[in-house]
Amino acid sequence: MSQTRTSAQRVPTHPGRGWALPAALPAPRSPVPTPTDFDAPRAAAATHTALCLWLPTFELRLELVRAPELDHTSVALLAAGESTRRTIWQVSERAHEAGVRAGQGVAQAVSLCPSLTLLEPDPAHYDAATEILLETLTEISPVLEPSGRGRVFLGMDGLDRLFGPPARQIERALASLFAIFPAPLVASIRAGMAPGRFGAWVAATSARPGGPVVVSERELPSFLGRCPVRVLPVDPRMVERLERLGIDTLAALRDLPAPSLVAQFGQAGRDAHAWASGRRIDPVRPWHRPIPLRASLAFSNPVGQVEALHGALDRLIERALSRPARRGRSVTAARLGAHLEGGGSWVVETTLREPTAVRERIAAPLRAKMAIAPPPRAVETLFFEVTDFGAPSAQESLFDRKDVSGRANGGSGALQGDVPPSLREAVKELKLRLGHSPLYRVVELDPWSRIPERRHALLRFDP
């Protein structure tokens, strides 16, 4: 009989006990990075030699660390999303042997494997573990580029004088992780070092746990030549087409004339040819990560009503916006999460179309995402995080002035035509001094235009 489990433990900061190393957990359905992962080589502070540390099914392994008794049993992690039709996200080796696959519906998975244990995803826990992983690795290299959970690229240029040859550098990176994470988790990491992120990623995918693969610049073309075309970070349909044409390896691909590939596949064909021949070296980009701004609200009783959560979200956004650390910066990306009753967590994220500091504009996309994928259980703690910030706004302080009741209105009143008394007074004073109002109001012209300068305009503000 299948069962659903959750656990309240948060981050594994101590070594696990009796958690045997799985010989070979099935690789995720799409271990190949998305095309955007390797698009557009970056210059400047980026570094040439890359180390890729990859932990397949990272989230499931974290769950098995929390519940070691489930190790060597049939376990599947559910995908976050709609509560009406849940699907399988990651499966253990035993479940894979029983025919359970990622993407299957729960009913199908349970019919294939009646002893399957289903686990609810706990994204807040995975993010916290990822955060610790990255913090630990910054002690090895300052050039760090995460690529989703469970995969990270480190820029290793110049570290040989500090740590020695490449093998020692990898040992050092893993040793730093062994000091923080449970040994079985770190022992499952696959490490690959090569010039550029693509080479390092391919090296990591061909490595065994505990047996890192190091590829020098001289060896790179021959190493890549032996690899299948499905390691290319391109559209899977392009890979399928290549395989149907009998082009199975990167060596076969690079033997083709580049113009022919461009004629067939456009820019992707050019990129594929450059990667396959080892000519294109994508350096590791330094990770740009502002310190997130966080506000949380713990409910005295778990809350399941959407209206109550919406109200709490509004309060949390107001609190985050009013923090001194936010002043002068607008919001471009935000995250809403919850710790759920009985353990587990829930998270939705949004990247705003335009930077804003208006509560309603931040709340609207989060509410929409909450409607599509609501928290699966009642919420104990709701948290809101601003994860990325936009350009500073010099007018922010003026529009952030408190209204008559003393509550900060975040400037939303002025945008909606309701002019705060303080602003009205300010305009009056300026008119007396200058003879005209030097203030402008931002008005929408064509807010959804693809041409930025046609979206908004300034209109003289003279209430």
Place this chain on the structure above:
Amino acid sequence: MKGRRPQLRPLGEPRPVHVRTDDQGTPEFVRLPGKTARRVVTLRERWRIDDEWWRQTISREYFAIVLDDGRVLTLYHDLVEKAWYAQKG
């Protein structure tokens, strides 16, 4: 008193900038008017706009970048004029 017609001033008008790119056409150095050239440390996003082919073609390749002084900037390469601009929004 005679009422004045409200005048609109477009927001986010592009400003010409000097940009040095690498072989792939990705910005490496950016010099804003009256400032020294700064190095691009991160390319956060890249997208393209092709519009209004029936009128006066607009063809732009946008880059959201971070400079080495921490400034976040949106640039575009006007593929019709072959010129670079910085733009807010």
